[in-house]
Amino acid sequence: MWKKTWNDPVGSKLISVGLGTIIAFLLAFIYSRYTNETFEVVFEKIVFYKVEIELYIAILIIFGFFITQAIIRKIIKFFKDGRPERIDPIQKSNQLKIDDFIKRNNIKRYSDGFTCRYITQKSKYDILPFVHTLSFFCDLHDTPLKLFGDRCPDSSCKNNKRTVNKHIEKNNIESYVLNDWYSIDFD
Ligand SMILES: [Zn+2]
Numbered sequence: 035m036w037k038k039t040w041n042d043p044v045g046s047k048l049i050s051v052g053l054g055t056i057i058a059f060l061l062a063f064i065y066s067r068y069t070n071e072t073f074e075v076v077f078e079k080i081v082f083y084k085v086e087i088e089l090y091i092a093i094l095i096i097f098g099f100f101i102t103q104a105i106i107r108k109i110i111k112f113f114k115d116g117r118p119e120r121i122d123p124i125q126k127s128n129q130l131k132i133d134d135f136i137k138r139n140n141i142k143r144y145s146d147g148f149t150c151r152y153i154t155q156k157s158k159y160d161i162l163p164f165v166h167t168l169s170f171f172c173d174l175h176d177t178p179l180k181l182f183g184d185r186c187p188d189s190s191c192k193n194n195k196r197t198v199n200k201h202i203e204k205n206n207i208e209s210y211v212l213n214d215w216y217s218i219d220f221d
Contacts, residue, residue: 064096124221131218132156136163142207147174147193148181150203154211163215165208170198 062077069076069092135154142150148170155166171178172186172193179187184200186193 061093065093068092068096128220131220135215135218140207140211142210143173146196147172148196148198149173149178150207152207163211165204165211168200168204168207170200170203 066073152168154163170181184197
Protein backbone atom coordinates (compact mmCIF):
# COMPACT_ATOMS: atom_id res chain seq x y z
CA MET A 35 0.00 0.00 0.00
CA TRP A 36 2.89 2.30 0.93
CA LYS A 37 4.62 1.52 -2.38
CA LYS A 38 1.43 2.14 -4.35
CA THR A 39 0.89 5.52 -2.71
CA TRP A 40 4.54 6.45 -3.24
CA ASN A 41 4.33 5.62 -6.96
CA ASP A 42 1.17 7.61 -7.39
CA PRO A 43 2.18 11.24 -8.29
CA VAL A 44 -0.49 12.83 -6.10
CA GLY A 45 0.13 10.44 -3.22
CA SER A 46 3.91 10.95 -3.27
CA LYS A 47 3.46 14.69 -3.29
CA LEU A 48 1.16 14.45 -0.29
CA ILE A 49 3.72 12.32 1.58
CA SER A 50 6.54 14.73 0.71
CA VAL A 51 4.56 17.73 1.91
CA GLY A 52 3.49 15.88 5.05
CA LEU A 53 7.01 14.72 5.90
CA GLY A 54 8.42 18.13 5.00
CA THR A 55 5.99 19.83 7.35
CA ILE A 56 6.78 17.42 10.20
CA ILE A 57 10.54 17.89 9.70
CA ALA A 58 10.16 21.69 9.44
CA PHE A 59 8.06 21.65 12.59
CA LEU A 60 10.69 19.65 14.52
CA LEU A 61 13.59 21.74 13.23
CA ALA A 62 11.80 24.98 14.08
CA PHE A 63 11.01 23.68 17.56
CA ILE A 64 14.65 22.68 18.27
CA TYR A 65 16.21 25.75 16.69
CA SER A 66 13.90 28.20 18.46
CA ARG A 67 14.77 26.60 21.79
CA TYR A 68 18.46 27.41 21.33
CA THR A 69 18.13 30.87 19.79
CA ASN A 70 16.31 34.12 20.45
CA GLU A 71 14.05 33.60 17.45
CA THR A 72 10.48 32.50 18.10
CA PHE A 73 9.11 29.23 16.84
CA GLU A 74 6.77 30.95 14.35
CA VAL A 75 9.59 32.96 12.78
CA VAL A 76 11.87 29.93 12.40
CA PHE A 77 9.05 27.77 11.08
CA GLU A 78 8.14 30.41 8.51
CA LYS A 79 11.79 30.73 7.46
CA ILE A 80 12.08 26.99 6.89
CA VAL A 81 8.78 26.59 5.06
CA PHE A 82 9.34 29.50 2.76
CA TYR A 83 13.01 28.58 2.10
CA LYS A 84 14.28 31.84 3.52
CA VAL A 85 16.74 29.78 5.46
CA GLU A 86 20.26 30.96 5.94
CA ILE A 87 23.19 28.59 5.77
CA GLU A 88 24.02 29.11 9.47
CA LEU A 89 20.64 27.73 10.42
CA TYR A 90 21.38 24.46 8.68
CA ILE A 91 24.76 24.26 10.37
CA ALA A 92 23.19 24.98 13.74
CA ILE A 93 20.59 22.27 13.16
CA LEU A 94 23.27 19.79 12.14
CA ILE A 95 25.26 20.59 15.28
CA ILE A 96 22.18 20.18 17.49
CA PHE A 97 21.22 16.88 15.88
CA GLY A 98 24.83 15.73 15.98
CA PHE A 99 24.97 16.53 19.66
CA PHE A 100 21.83 14.53 20.47
CA ILE A 101 22.86 11.58 18.30
CA THR A 102 26.36 11.48 19.80
CA GLN A 103 24.89 11.66 23.29
CA ALA A 104 22.49 8.80 22.55
CA ILE A 105 25.30 6.65 21.12
CA ILE A 106 27.57 7.32 24.12
CA ARG A 107 24.73 6.40 26.49
CA LYS A 108 24.14 3.14 24.63
CA ILE A 109 27.86 2.30 24.78
CA ILE A 110 28.06 3.06 28.51
CA LYS A 111 24.94 0.96 29.16
CA PHE A 112 26.37 -1.93 27.17
CA PHE A 113 29.59 -1.99 29.14
CA LYS A 114 27.83 -1.45 32.44
CA ASP A 115 25.12 -4.12 32.42
CA GLY A 116 25.06 -5.48 28.89
CA ARG A 117 27.57 -8.19 29.65
CA PRO A 118 26.47 -10.90 32.05
CA GLU A 119 28.60 -11.20 35.14
CA ARG A 120 31.06 -14.03 34.84
CA ILE A 121 31.28 -16.36 37.80
CA ASP A 122 34.45 -18.30 38.20
CA PRO A 123 33.40 -22.01 38.33
CA ILE A 124 36.18 -22.90 40.79
CA GLN A 125 35.16 -20.06 43.10
CA LYS A 126 31.53 -21.17 42.83
CA SER A 127 32.37 -24.81 43.61
CA ASN A 128 34.41 -23.79 46.66
CA GLN A 129 31.63 -21.49 47.84
CA LEU A 130 29.18 -24.42 47.68
CA LYS A 131 31.53 -26.53 49.82
CA ILE A 132 31.77 -23.74 52.39
CA ASP A 133 27.96 -23.32 52.39
CA ASP A 134 27.50 -27.08 52.92
CA PHE A 135 29.93 -26.99 55.80
CA ILE A 136 28.21 -24.05 57.49
CA LYS A 137 24.66 -25.33 56.91
CA ARG A 138 25.15 -28.87 58.16
CA ASN A 139 23.44 -29.92 61.33
CA ASN A 140 26.24 -30.28 63.83
CA ILE A 141 25.77 -32.64 66.69
CA LYS A 142 28.16 -34.29 69.12
CA ARG A 143 27.00 -37.19 71.32
CA TYR A 144 28.78 -38.14 74.51
CA SER A 145 28.82 -41.67 75.88
CA ASP A 146 27.17 -40.61 79.15
CA GLY A 147 23.97 -39.36 77.45
CA PHE A 148 24.85 -35.71 76.98
CA THR A 149 24.53 -34.19 73.50
CA CYS A 150 25.80 -30.94 72.11
CA ARG A 151 24.17 -29.22 69.14
CA TYR A 152 26.11 -26.37 67.65
CA ILE A 153 26.08 -23.92 64.76
CA THR A 154 29.18 -22.86 62.89
CA GLN A 155 29.62 -19.57 61.11
CA LYS A 156 32.18 -18.18 58.79
CA SER A 157 33.92 -15.10 60.08
CA LYS A 158 33.77 -12.00 57.92
CA TYR A 159 37.40 -11.12 58.50
CA ASP A 160 38.94 -14.50 58.91
CA ILE A 161 38.44 -17.38 56.48
CA LEU A 162 38.18 -19.93 59.30
CA PRO A 163 34.78 -20.91 60.70
CA PHE A 164 33.95 -20.61 64.39
CA VAL A 165 31.40 -22.18 66.69
CA HIS A 166 28.60 -19.70 67.05
CA THR A 167 26.05 -21.29 69.40
CA LEU A 168 26.27 -24.40 71.55
CA SER A 169 23.33 -26.04 73.31
CA PHE A 170 23.76 -29.01 75.62
CA PHE A 171 21.04 -31.60 76.18
CA CYS A 172 20.48 -34.70 78.23
CA ASP A 173 19.41 -37.49 75.87
CA LEU A 174 18.15 -39.91 78.54
CA HIS A 175 14.54 -38.69 78.11
CA ASP A 176 11.80 -39.00 75.46
CA THR A 177 12.44 -35.35 74.63
CA PRO A 178 16.09 -34.39 75.13
CA LEU A 179 16.20 -31.94 78.03
CA LYS A 180 18.24 -28.77 77.73
CA LEU A 181 20.78 -28.59 80.51
CA PHE A 182 20.05 -26.23 83.35
CA GLY A 183 23.41 -24.68 84.11
CA ASP A 184 25.83 -27.56 83.61
CA ARG A 185 23.56 -30.50 84.54
CA CYS A 186 20.28 -32.25 83.61
CA PRO A 187 17.26 -30.41 85.10
CA ASP A 188 15.58 -33.74 86.05
CA SER A 189 16.62 -34.49 89.64
CA SER A 190 15.84 -38.22 89.21
CA CYS A 191 18.23 -38.48 86.19
CA LYS A 192 21.77 -39.75 86.69
CA ASN A 193 22.97 -36.80 84.59
CA ASN A 194 21.63 -34.52 87.30
CA LYS A 195 24.62 -35.61 89.38
CA ARG A 196 27.13 -35.28 86.53
CA THR A 197 28.23 -31.95 85.07
CA VAL A 198 29.46 -30.75 81.69
CA ASN A 199 32.28 -28.25 81.49
CA LYS A 200 30.87 -26.11 78.66
CA HIS A 201 34.05 -24.07 78.17
CA ILE A 202 36.20 -27.15 77.71
CA GLU A 203 33.60 -28.74 75.42
CA LYS A 204 33.33 -25.59 73.30
CA ASN A 205 37.07 -25.65 72.83
CA ASN A 206 37.01 -29.36 71.94
CA ILE A 207 34.20 -28.85 69.42
CA GLU A 208 36.08 -25.96 67.85
CA SER A 209 39.01 -28.31 67.40
CA TYR A 210 36.75 -30.80 65.54
CA VAL A 211 35.26 -28.03 63.41
CA LEU A 212 38.67 -26.73 62.40
CA ASN A 213 39.89 -30.24 61.69
CA ASP A 214 36.88 -30.85 59.43
CA TRP A 215 37.43 -27.50 57.77
CA TYR A 216 41.03 -28.28 56.92
CA SER A 217 39.97 -31.60 55.45
CA ILE A 218 37.62 -29.96 52.90
CA ASP A 219 38.99 -30.68 49.46
CA PHE A 220 38.94 -27.18 47.93
CA ASP A 221 39.47 -26.86 44.18
ZN1 LIG B 1 18.70 -36.26 82.08
